[in-house]
Amino acid sequence: xxxxxxxxxxxxxxxxxxxxxxxxxxxxxxxxxxxxxxxxxxxxxxxxxxxxxxxxxxxxxxxxxxxxxxxxxxxxxxxxxxxxxxxxxxxxxxxxxxxxxxxxxxxxxxxxxxxxxxxxxxxxxxxxxxxxxxxxxxxxxxxxxxxxxxxxxxxxxxxxxxxxxxxxxxxxxxxxxxxxxxxxxxxxxxxxxxxxxxxxxxxxxxxxxxxxxxxxxxxxxxxxxxxxxxxxxxxxxxxxxxxxxxxxxxxxxxxxxxxxxxxxxxxxxxxxxxxxxxxxxxxxxxxxxxxxxxxxxxxxxxxxxxxxxxxxxxxxxxxxxxxxxxxxxxxxxxxxxxxxxxxxxxxxxxxxxxxxxxxxxxxxxxx
Amino acid sequence: xxxxxxxxxxxxxxxxxxxxxxxxxxxxxxxxxxxxxxxxxxxxxxxxxxxxxxxxxxxxxxxxxxxxxxxxxxxxxxxxxxxxxxxxxxxxxxxxxxxxxxxxxxxxxxxxxxxxxxxxxxxxxxxxxxxxxxxxxxxxxxxxxxxxxxxxxxxxxxxxxxxxxxxxxxxxxxxxxxxxxxxxxxxxxxxxxxxxxxxxxxxxxxxxxxxxxxxxxxxxxxxxxxxxxxxxxxxxxxxxxxxxxxxxxxxxxxxxxxxxxxxxxxxxxxxxxxxxxxxxxxxxxxxxxxxx
Numbered sequence: 001x002x003x004x005x006x007x008x009x010x011x012x013x014x015x016x017x018x019x020x021x022x023x024x025x026x027x028x029x030x031x032x033x034x035x036x037x038x039x040x041x042x043x044x045x046x047x048x049x050x051x052x053x054x055x056x057x058x059x060x061x062x063x064x065x066x067x068x069x070x071x072x073x074x075x076x077x078x079x080x081x082x083x084x085x086x087x088x089x090x091x092x093x094x095x096x097x098x099x100x101x102x103x104x105x106x107x108x109x110x111x112x113x114x115x116x117x118x119x120x121x122x123x124x125x126x127x128x129x130x131x132x133x134x135x136x137x138x139x140x141x142x143x144x145x146x147x148x149x150x151x152x153x154x155x156x157x158x159x160x161x162x163x164x165x166x167x168x169x170x171x172x173x174x175x176x177x178x179x180x181x182x183x184x185x186x187x188x189x190x191x192x193x194x195x196x197x198x199x200x201x202x203x204x205x206x207x208x209x210x211x212x213x214x215x216x217x218x219x220x221x222x223x224x225x226x227x228x229x230x231x232x233x234x235x236x237x238x239x240x241x242x243x244x245x246x247x248x249x250x251x252x253x254x255x256x257x258x259x260x261x262x263x264x265x266x267x268x269x270x271x272x273x274x275x276x277x278x279x280x281x282x283x284x285x286x287x288x289x290x291x292x293x294x295x296x297x298x299x300x301x302x303x304x305x306x307x308x309x310x311x312x313x314x315x316x317x318x319x320x321x322x323x324x325x326x327x328x329x330x331x332x333x334x335x336x337x338x339x340x341x342x343x344x345x346x347x348x349x350x351x352x353x354x355x356x357x358x359x360x361x362x363x364x365x366x367x
Numbered sequence: 368x369x370x371x372x373x374x375x376x377x378x379x380x381x382x383x384x385x386x387x388x389x390x391x392x393x394x395x396x397x398x399x400x401x402x403x404x405x406x407x408x409x410x411x412x413x414x415x416x417x418x419x420x421x422x423x424x425x426x427x428x429x430x431x432x433x434x435x436x437x438x439x440x441x442x443x444x445x446x447x448x449x450x451x452x453x454x455x456x457x458x459x460x461x462x463x464x465x466x467x468x469x470x471x472x473x474x475x476x477x478x479x480x481x482x483x484x485x486x487x488x489x490x491x492x493x494x495x496x497x498x499x500x501x502x503x504x505x506x507x508x509x510x511x512x513x514x515x516x517x518x519x520x521x522x523x524x525x526x527x528x529x530x531x532x533x534x535x536x537x538x539x540x541x542x543x544x545x546x547x548x549x550x551x552x553x554x555x556x557x558x559x560x561x562x563x564x565x566x567x568x569x570x571x572x573x574x575x576x577x578x579x580x581x582x583x584x585x586x587x588x589x590x591x592x593x594x595x596x597x598x599x600x601x602x603x604x605x606x607x608x609x610x611x612x613x614x615x616x617x618x619x620x621x622x623x624x625x626x627x628x629x630x631x632x633x634x635x636x637x638x639x640x641x642x643x644x645x646x647x648x649x650x651x652x653x654x655x656x657x658x659x
Contacts, residue, residue, distance in 0.1 A: 075565075
């Protein structure tokens, strides 16, 4: 597994503000890497610096070990799918796709027959053969997206960059294109670098996800790893529905427990090896890992809470729970099996100790 | 219009009240003059007085009798050269303004520099060119000073060159603003996509930017062509006998020869040719307009 792109201490400052600071990560050849973050996290700026559409104020970008930091965009072996598709409005779908093959950068020149067969093939791949002679404004959003995709892929670049490519599509089209992208990545075996603010999209599509905030890299790992073991509260809160709780560690008979401000206790089991009594720690529990029972079954050990809000979401029910004597609120996602609970009902919240992830202080053994 | 879509009477009455002043203006200063022009072109003159009539003789004379047609063609050529010069000079300025001017302040400054010369009267600027190009002008003084020539040259002034030069100077802002307005519509991402696909700056310019800016180029060219072709100050001040243009001929017919029917006939021909040209340009402009 070799790194095709290495980002080394990348930095981008504008007059008075910092968009990206001291960013370092590798992109492995052939992987689908997402840069995930809210707007202003620096994800698009990072992608544009990799593409050469913007130049960093510090740091380096390496392509296959070579420094390309100051190489103009036209000389880089990567193609981009833009957020607004950026199709050439004066050219038909066919000519948009053929554009990159007709340029002088191709040495030797691509023959007319070769252009014809390749454009034809890629238009077929994106299922647009019937619309080849249409101008961009005559195509729907999803079709324009496909033209942009074919245009980026036709020159057979080792890396394809995506800048929120599905952002302007409606929800159903977005789902279709997600599956399409995943299939294309698997079949073409190219490196995909994908910018998105949609955490579900990033998790579903990517081999690895880089979570960015305020121009800094918070965590870079597989979607499973990021979901189960976020390294910071910000990552935990950004992805999925998380309960982040802070309390004091107490030694009990069955191992450690977390004492919450209101007096409630959550069992940590044996916990990470370096957990010590009286230590203040922050933990994360995924909303779907909280199991709730009607308060009648008080025999089991758990947290006593009161239902503050109940939202029916179709495939699951979302409960907002209040802990007595505390401002802390818990969110539980129940996928069925629990009798219907009403607002104000007393419930018992059960947490499997192994599902409690200690976020801080960071402990190596927690992973 | 169906009853459902028709505005109620009191609303239409209100609209009518608002429309009366512009309609009145349009009638008095455009419709009536056009009719008068037609009326005069059909008449004739006897002892320098107008005689109403119904004859196409004057219109035929425009094409048959010298120097009308040749002056008309010369005017059109000067207009075309001006349009060409203004486009060639104006395009790079508009391009820089649209793509290479980062800050809003710099943009405003260039914009201002393009517009500001229009605060000075046209006549003054034409005179300025006279003092630059004349025998005792700045250009000759400079060349003498550099010992490139030994006596002042007369070839700069009173010919078609001086007229075209002045007209280009005067009308280039129209070309710049027209091209700029079109370039401004091109999204930055399109230019970025082009270079991302491997296009050189030159390829991006010829394959994407110029085709997309064509409607602005055509509009700018037609404006500068029309303004220059019908100009009379530049030829009168800087043209000499060699660069008499159609407006000068019309003025002479009106004010010196009192041949109003002939002047009106030339006007009709100019309007006819102008309408045809603008229609063609409009068609081309429409065809080349990409939908973003």
